[in-house]
Amino acid sequence: MTERRPSILIVDDEFSIRDSLTHWFRADGFDAVAAEDAQAALRAIGVRSFDVALVDIRMPGMDGVELQQRLQTAAPEMAVIMMTAFASVDTAVLTLKRGAFDYVTKPVDPDELGHLVQRALEQRRLREENVRLKGTIDELVDADPIVGDSEPMHRVLELVRSVAATDTTVLIRGESGTGKELIARAIHALSPRRYFPLVPVNCGGLPGTLLESELFGHERGAFTGARERRNGRIEMADGGTLFLDEVGTIDAKMQVDLLRVLETKEFTRVGGNRPIKSDFRVICATNEDLERAVAEGRLREDFYYRINVVTIVAPPLRERPSDIPLLVEHFVRKFARQMDKRITGVSDEAMEVLLRWRWPGNVRELSNAIERAMVVGKPPLIQPDDLPVNHVAAPAHAPGSGSAPGAAPAGSANDSLADVERRHIAAVLERTGWNITRAAQILEVDRVTVYNKIKKYGLQRS
């Protein structure tokens, strides 16, 4: 995590001004770049970012007033300071109303200029810090702690503590809804990188080109609609942790690109050519059978080995039923606070129902069930009737018996449409040996839809 030099763009048509300011700021440790006119300035911000711009108002062609507008549209985070002669102070004031940081009158007192630029840098730093802190607060407010006192969860937490202090790449595996992101957040929170952001990326939700832009960012004009430069998630994770969720869904080209970035920690924005460094730690998560993906050629072997350094397996809820009462208590408290409801717990009968269900959607499904019950239930306790119908109607079974939802008994006239769909998809998947492409053909939907349905219903191979 090296200290970055502040950067400044100096725009003036007069060589002597440009030259002397550039030297002055370089001696002060700035990364200073000069532009002789508005076009050169716009070209400069098209390929890289600056903290501050010093812009002369009077220039031939596009003047400083118009340039200020364009700079602030293209790079809104950059502070623009106008330079003016006494005669054009009114114009300088106009630019202030349009968002310029301040203006100076030429020739300017060096003390005044130095302080002004430092103030602009400080304001920018505070604004960035503010955004980061708000994000952190949001995360803290929304975040669920890892709840569990069972043996499998103790093993997970022990591993979390031991890998947190290192910079090792961690792969978190587990079924959908088992809390893989919570484990990633716990590792980050215990790591030396905790004061920097944890940046999550859901790789499964984005097609290849969008994922590329999301991860690497893009330059202005890199593609249709790229009207502003945008920093990518990798850049945002500088100093912190990059969390790649659903890593098994990344396409082959992106695997190659990502592999290179993970090894060099250097990348270029889409449409750019300037290498950017970012110091981040990587945590990946997946609910896929990665070894099978490698065997089927969907996942590159080198990428697999790069991300599979230390593995933490998030246990399914059916393998830790003793945690259900603790989780229920946690969710009741959380939703009671959010909904401002005086429900304090669940009745014994309702708990019996909750303990009997096998939770194919794991903790997320349990959370949803409690949230729903909190909406429909009445204080002081959640009753069986408040729980989802299929939970109440479920036959008793031994947790972890391994019967996948897809292998559920044939449907009855009481089944909902969702139940029928779930059973049918599970049956097709079993029949095709979980060949997603083949299953998608039979179901006459695309592969992404099949993946989404698998996730939605928590289906798994028996």
Add this chain to the structure above:
Amino acid sequence: MLHVVPIFCGDRSDVLGPLAQRIAATFELDVEHRAPAFDPEVAFDASRGQYDSRVLLQHLRDTTPREATRVLGVASVDLFIPVLTYVFGEAELDGRSALISSFRLDNELYGLEPDPQLMFERLVKEAMHELGHTFALLHCRRSDCVMSSSTYVEGIDLKPDRFCDRCLRALRRKLGNSKIGRRR
């Protein structure tokens, strides 16, 4: 070898000898005094009544013999660069030429009692600072370093006439002399 070149020094020329001694001791360089080989009036800007430090620097560089690794111009006139109202001095970053002026270091300019010793100390610090730039040192964020930036004269008084450890290490590397700074 460091050449010291007086520019309009007039009655201030008495400080050149002691200044050269201090600089020679600091940088462990041999010092030679030399008269300017150009007419400093070329740098005068009548509209501002000041001297363009960039023009003086350029002439210093172009007229200094090759055997001098550094040249320090010492002026007593008011210096400016086009966009700024004044400068205390200027240097070529990682270059050969540096220039300082005593004009704004004098208490009398600010309506105070003259203090020749204080002015001399300011001149020494400015000379170390600008020569530091010629050895590729940038402004230092530490206030206890002579390379910290001073944009007003009291700021010069606040900083010491020595380099912080970090700048000193960089200076030693640049000069290939690990003894610099040990004698103080």
